[in-house]
Amino acid sequence: MSDRDAISSRISPSCPADTQRVLTAAWAHDVATVKKLLDTPGSARLQDPTTGETPLHAAIRSCGAPSEEDDDPADLEAARQTVHELLLWGAIWNDVDDHNETPGCVAHRLGRTELYNLCVEAGVRAEMLFGVLEGYEELGSDGDEDYDVEVVDMDAAADGEMVVVREDGDEAPELVNVGANGQIGTVEEGEQEEQEAREEETRSHFQPPKDDTAADINSEAYLRSKLTYLNGKLVDEDGNGVMMAWETDIMRQSVDALLPDREPGKRILNIGFGMGIIDTMFAETKPARHHIIEAHPGVLEHISSPSSRFGSDWEKSGPTPGAFKVYKGKWQEVCQELLQEGEMYDAIYFDTFGEDYSQLRMFFTEFIPGLLDGQGRFGFFNGLGADRLICYDVYTKVAELHLADAGLDVEWKVIDVDMSQLAEAGKGEWEGVKRRYWTLDKYRLPICTFLG
Ligand SMILES: C[S@@+](CC[C@H](N)C(=O)[O-])C[C@H]1O[C@@H](n2cnc3c(N)ncnc32)[C@H](O)[C@@H]1O
Structure with a gap:
């Protein structure tokens, strides 16, 4: 692994302890610890303030480039699970680090196709959702709507199902289901209550160019x-x-x-x-x-x-x-x-x-x-x-x-x-x-x- 991708250059000494904990667990593909840390809202989105490393970058980067001698199938499976968990709990697919690389860019540079594809799928879900939110905004009268995005059904989420919760002042939040094909359906009320503790926002910062x-x-x-x-x-x-x-x-x-x-x-x-x-x-x-x-x-x-x-x-x-x-x-x-x-x-x-x-x-x-x-x-x-x-x-x-x-x-x-x-x-x-x-x-x- 190059110095640029070494853990010592990615997790800085001045990194806050809670960020260090999740970055280190993600780097080690310690799925159980990652899951536990993700109980704290916002953990999937923590970023080293110096290097911009996110847990998603760490989980991908530590795999290094594919190597017949060094690749351990059990570790690669743990890496896949770590990335999957992070994305499920609100990790942002297109956050950039200090080298202007998103986690997907790192996966592509290293030749980790499966992890790259997970990032692409997460990006598609986030952008489809963003399109739905924009649609709602156009429908609103004051344009001040605020949205929370939550993953309601974890298994379905793996297949691209997500749920938008629309917070509308005193009104009950509205729920819609965004399927892998962008189709929209409604969600049972009970499902919403079940998930009220979660605050995972999957809103994207991405703006597409040339028309960017x-x-x-x-x-x-x-x-x-x-x-x-x-x-x-x-x-x-x-x-x-x-x-x-x-x-x-x-x-x-x-x-x-x-x-x-x-x-x-x-x-x-x-x-x-x-x-x-x-x-x-x-x-x-x-x-x-x-x-x-x-x-x-x-x-x-x-x-x-x-x-x-x-x-x-x-x-x-x-x-x-x-x-x-x-x-x-x-x-x-x-x-x-x-x-x-x-x-x-x-x-x-x-x-x-x-x-x-x-x-x-x-x-x-x-x-x-x-x-x-x-x-x-x-x-x-x-x-x-x-x-x-x-x-x-x-x-x-x-x-x-x-x-x-x-x-x-x-x-x-x-x-x-x-x-x-x-x-x-x-x-x-x-x-x-x-x-x-x-x-x-x-x-x-x-x-x-x-x-x-
Ligand atoms: C990239 S250029 C098109 C190049 C063209 N395909 C060619 O082969 O030379 C974009 C053009 O779209 C025009 N344009 C931008 N917004 C427009 C709009 N809303 N309606 C009509 N034309 C627009 C621009 O002024 C510009 O001339």
Whole structure:
């Protein structure tokens, strides 16, 4: 084991005694002691103040890398049980340590796949739950709701069942069951009372990127910001990369996936013009209808400039009036208009900026059923969580579950990303770009069709 992963460098001398106790027990995979310590609320979430080590990091890290000589099956089983217990009792799947690693990152670095998968599953449960809570918040009148999240049925919880308790002032808490597939059911009152002593909150701090630029800027601020088209990049006034030329291959493969054989005469809707990379490719397929939605005034100005291929001449060149059109405005409003006009598309692509995952989810839940032809295909730029493998894996699964909820099947086509110019922040393609929003050598390209 490297010095970096040694217990002496992970549990600091100044670590408080109660934290030290749980970290040491988790490190040793002493399941009985861990369980006992977890009776104290909040123990699963303690963190060494110097190293950021959590019990989850400790339980995973102490396994070291797989080794035929040193691996003891009994200890590995105890490690698995320790991780399972910690997650059950509120350990946070995405807390980072002083090396900016989540427990799942440590598991992946060490090659401990089974433990990594437990972290991914915990992340999916937490993010699904977060989606449910957000839904409730929207329903509330004052937006001040406070939530507790409790695991009610421990065996079911292992299979992804969780319970949300909604504390609503004097009102009795409401319970919902979030199943492994994101399905929601109700819970018997007795079960709630049984668990009232537990206060395990599984709320997540995670915000998915590329649209995680939403963590820095929100959509309104972005739409007001000044944009610059540089060589091969579109950046906002803070230097965030809105669109970059390295994504060209992803755009090309997305067109191939949405329009197999690039058949002419299709009806296409693209949301988010950016650098016009995908629209140029769509136009080359000679569609019967090609609609673009774009909200940013700077991008719209670029589109109507004389050098643009998508100006008024392009609009006039459509086979019928209105067949080729740039809709100016936010998709949230324009799509209502398209629905009212009865527009229907064979291929829809969604790639916006400065919006979080809830907007993508809203788009495919509320608009895809009305805008996509029964045999049509829908795709989106899949940059969710792409600055960290575990977040990407969690969001792939979360999106898949939500897509299924919306009646969509998704096939992920895995494509290689050439990382030679993308490996280091501030260098190569990232020169002049504030944040390296992509760090992975594989891209999961979604191809969505209606279920059944
Ligand atoms: C990443 S770029 C799209 C890149 C494009 N796929 C390409 O191939 O060049 C995102 C675009 O979405 C636009 N956008 C952001 N929010 C929007 C919204 N709510 N409605 C419509 N367009 C939006 C941005 O202004 C930007 O032009």
